[in-house]
Amino acid sequence: MIGSEIKRGTAELAILSVLESEALHGYEIARRIEQETRGALRFTLAALYPMLYRMEKQKLVQGDWETSPNGRRRRCYRLTVAGRKKLTPLRREWAKLFAALNRLAGVLNA
Amino acid sequence: MPDWREVVRQHLDGIQLAENDVAEVVEELAEHLEDTYRCNLRQGVAEQAAAQMALQQSGNWRELQRKIESSRKEELLMNKRVSQFWFPAFVTIFLAMLLLMAIETIGPKPWISPARPLRMTPVAVVYFAWIVTLPFIGALGAWLSSRAGGRPRAVFGSIVFPVLPYLGFFVMGLPIAIILDDKVAHNIMLPAFFVGFSAWVLLPAIALLAGGLPVHFLFGRSRV
Numbered sequence: 001m002i003g004s005e006i007k008r009g010t011a012e013l014a015i016l017s018v019l020e021s022e023a024l025h026g027y028e029i030a031r032r033i034e035q036e037t038r039g040a041l042r043f044t045l046a047a048l049y050p051m052l053y054r055m056e057k058q059k060l061v062q063g064d065w066e067t068s069p070n071g072r073r074r075r076c077y078r079l080t081v082a083g084r085k086k087l088t089p090l091r092r093e094w095a096k097l098f099a100a101l102n103r104l105a106g107v108l109n110a
Numbered sequence: 111m112p113d114w115r116e117v118v119r120q121h122l123d124g125i126q127l128a129e130n131d132v133a134e135v136v137e138e139l140a141e142h143l144e145d146t147y148r149c150n151l152r153q154g155v156a157e158q159a160a161a162q163m164a165l166q167q168s169g170n171w172r173e174l175q176r177k178i179e180s181s182r183k184e185e186l187l188m189n190k191r192v193s194q195f196w197f198p199a200f201v202t203i204f205l206a207m208l209l210l211m212a213i214e215t216i217g218p219k220p221w222i223s224p225a226r227p228l229r230m231t232p233v234a235v236v237y238f239a240w241i242v243t244l245p246f247i248g249a250l251g252a253w254l255s256s257r258a259g260g261r262p263r264a265v266f267g268s269i270v271f272p273v274l275p276y277l278g279f280f281v282m283g284l285p286i287a288i289i290l291d292d293k294v295a296h297n298i299m300l301p302a303f304f305v306g307f308s309a310w311v312l313l314p315a316i317a318l319l320a321g322g323l324p325v326h327f328l329f330g331r332s333r334v
Binding site: 025026027030031044045046047049050051053054057072073074075 | 134135137138139141142143145146149167168169170171173174177178180181182
């Protein structure tokens, strides 16, 4: 129960964070997350797209089809106002959680 | 290069989504796999191995299908609820209220019973001109809901929606008034309740259903 909630929370924070600065398509979102976490977080299709669709339904992100100069149609996701608003408290919550875990189990020094 | 759309279509065969949705999902996932495949090629992997790797990196397809269905289906359910119930219900209530306002303003006058009310006798005010139009409004509500594939409960709700405010008044408003307002004549409340309930809830509901139910049976789910 907690495991899936934590996973979902992590994925949500990761997606919102990479979309904060620019709109990206699904593959690029997964690549950025993997790159910026140095491979610690990896998204398969099964993890990424259902999450994106759910976040779109919650109006945290908005996906629009765009055609690139080479003619490929891609669905680009951008943060909505609600998504941007959610990011700050979400970061704070995770910071609190890490601080609490650190006090409890010394996770940052492990 | 593999036909990634075909690959995705095969893996998601039998996915329970609307046709447009399936097309969008297939296109989006195919683009993702193509990007993964190209990236593998750039890293010097041979074509066949690059395609294999792209498929392996995509994860469990059965899980993907299930998760996509659950993440998109709620949206479908919402759309269905709107088209099968909320839209027809609001059309019927809007038309019913508009007609009642028009009849109250320009006539004909309502039938008032009894003509010479005795002291303490509740009076029924019935707008027959309005009642006569209600079967058509009920029929429209039933047709809109049935056409959208509404289940009997949604169709029934759409038909009788215009009487709900009156039902709310008689079931909640009047009892609360009796309890809170000591100036209301308590001894006429029960007869008044039945007279008012019949004139503003029962009679309009029967009229709405008289038009709505035949339409529902004619254009119901079996024909959609």
